[in-house]
Amino acid sequence: MLLVECRNLKKSYGDRLILDIENLCVYDQDRIGIVGVNGAGKTTLLNLLSQRIEPDEGWVKLYGKCSCISQLEPPEEEAIQQEIASKFKVPQIYHTSMSGGEKTRFKLAAGLSQNNTIIFADEPTSNMDIEGIQLVENSFAKFSGALVLISHDRDLLDSLCTKIIEIEEGKIKIYSGNYSEYIKQKTGERELAQFEYEQYVKEKKRLERVIISTREKVKSMRKNPRRMGNSEARLHKMGSQKAKANLDRTVKNVESRIQHLEVKEKPSKIEKIKLDIGDVQKLYNKVIIEGKELNKSFGEKVIFKNAQFHLEKGVKAGLIGPNGCGKTTLLKMILNQEPPIKIAPNVRIGYFSQELSILEENMSILDNVMAESVYGESFVRILLARLLFKGDSVYKKVRILSGGERVKVSFAKIICSDFNLLILDEPTNYLDLNSLEVVEEVLGEYEHSLLFVSHDRRFINSVANQIMTIEDHKIKTFKGSYEEYMASRTKVRDREKEQIEEEILLLETRLTEVISRISMPSKKDDPELLEAEYREILGQIRRLKNLLE
CATH class of the missing domain: 3.40.50.300 (P-loop containing nucleotide triphosphate hydrolases)
Incomplete structure (x- = not known):
C-alpha cells in the first residue's frame, strides 16, 4: 500500500538548492534509512515527506497518519499511558527537566503509542546509552508500519532497514538492502568507475598512438626516392597524394572516434591515513x-x-x-x-x-x-x-x-x-x-x-x-573486543537463565505439594501457615519469571 508519494520536489535555503527529487514513493512495508554528509538535506527530506514543511516546487501526498520523532523538537504527545511509560522507563508526563536520554525515550514511547501507519525518526538514538539503543532497535523491529529513519548508528541501520536512500548534491539514489549492503554496492560502483576510467584512458591512448603513427607515415611519403626519373616522380607523386589523402582521412576518422568516446571522469582516490608516531614521547611503564x-x-x-x-x-x-x-x-x-x-x-x-x-x-x-x-x-x-x-x-x-x-x-x-x-x-x-x-x-x-x-x-x-x-x-x-564481551555476557545470561528455570521448577513442585495439603490437610497441618507458604512461593515464582522476561 502506498503511504507517501512525491513528484518534482525542490527545496532551497537562500541561494542553495538542497533537494531536487523527481520521484519518490514510500510503501507500507518499507524500512528506509536516509544517509548523506552533514548538511546534505536528510532532515529536510524527512520534514518534506511528513508534510512538516512545504516544498518550493512539486508536491507531496501523505496517505494515512504518521508519527514524527525528532531529536530537536518536543514530542507530539506530552502524556502517555502508564504501561508504555514503564516499558520505556520514563514518567507519564513529559517535562523539559528530563535528561537527554529520557527525552528521547519519551518521544519514542509517544510515537509508537499512536499506532500510526508510518514513523519518521530523526536520530532516535540521540543521547541514548547502549541499553536505550537496543530498546529503540527492538521497538522499531516490532512496529508493523513503515519506517523512515535518519541515524548514524550503522548497527541500527543494518538491523532495521531494507532500503537506503543516499542524498548527494541534492539528488537521491535508492539502494536495496541494509547499510552494509549499501556499502558493498557503493564499493562496487567505485570499482566499476575505476575500471571504466582505465578502459577509457587505455582506448584513448591507443587511438592517439594510431594518429601519431599515421602522421609519421604521411611525413615519410613527402620525399621522392633517389635515382628516379621525371615521369616516375610524377607517377610517384600522384600515388603519394592519393595515399596521403587516405591517411589523412584515417587520422580524421580516429580523431572523430576519440571525440565520440564516452568520457569517463577519474574517480577520486581515497587516501589511506597512516600514522607515523616516531616523534611522540614513548612510554616505558607497562x-x-x-x-x-x-x-x-x-x-x-x-x-x-x-x-x-x-x-x-x-x-x-x-x-x-x-x-x-x-x-x-x-x-x-x-x-x-x-x-x-x-x-x-x-x-x-x-x-x-x-x-x-x-x-x-x-x-x-x-x-x-x-x-x-x-x-x-x-x-x-x-x-x-x-x-x-x-x-x-x-x-x-x-x-x-x-x-x-x-x-x-x-x-x-x-x-x-x-x-x-x-x-x-x-x-x-x-x-x-x-x-x-x-x-x-x-x-x-x-x-x-x-x-x-x-x-x-x-x-x-x-x-x-x-x-x-x-x-x-x-x-x-x-x-x-565488544563482540567478544557481548558473547561472554550472553553465556553468563544463559547460565543464569538455566539456574532460574531450575529454581522455578523446584518451587512449582513445592507449590503443588502445598496446594494438595491445603485442599486435604492432615491433623498436623496448620492451614494458616500453609496459606502463608502458598503466597510466599507464588510470589517467588512470579519474581523469578519476571527476571526471565
Missing part, C-alpha cells in the same frame, strides 16, 4: 594509569565505592555503561589526577569532549590543526580531506563552522598533536557516517593508548581491544 579504592559521590548519589582499575600501555579501552553511571566522571577524575589515581611519568594526555573547545575561533582550520602538529602539512591536508575539508575549505575560520565540523577539526587537531594517551568522550557525536568511518580508521591505526566513551556499538567493536564497564559502583575490565 601500567600507565591506575586507580585503587576509588570512592566518589554527589550528595547521596554514589558513583564509585571501593572501585579499582588500571590501563596498560598500548591498550584501546572502550568505557561503557548506562547513562549516569559515572563514565564522564571517571574521565574527569583521571584528567584531574584525583587521589588515589596515579599516572605514569611521560604520559601526555590529549582530551576530547563535546563540551570542551580546543580550537582558536579566529584561526583557520588548517592553522588550528598545524599549531601543535607533529606531522607535516601534507599529512594534515590528507586527514582533513578525508574529513571532507578539501581544497580551499581548509582556510575557513573556525568561528563559522557548524557543530559537526568543529568536532571533526577538534579530532584532527588532537590526533596530530604529540600526545601518547588519548581520552575521548563521545568522539562520534554529530559526525556524518563518512567522517565517523574515517575517525574509526584513524583510531584503528593509532598505536598509542586510548580510553574512550561511546554508545556506538560498531565503533566500539572496531576500535577497542578492551572493554571497561561500570556496574554497581565498580569498574570491571574485559580483555577483548
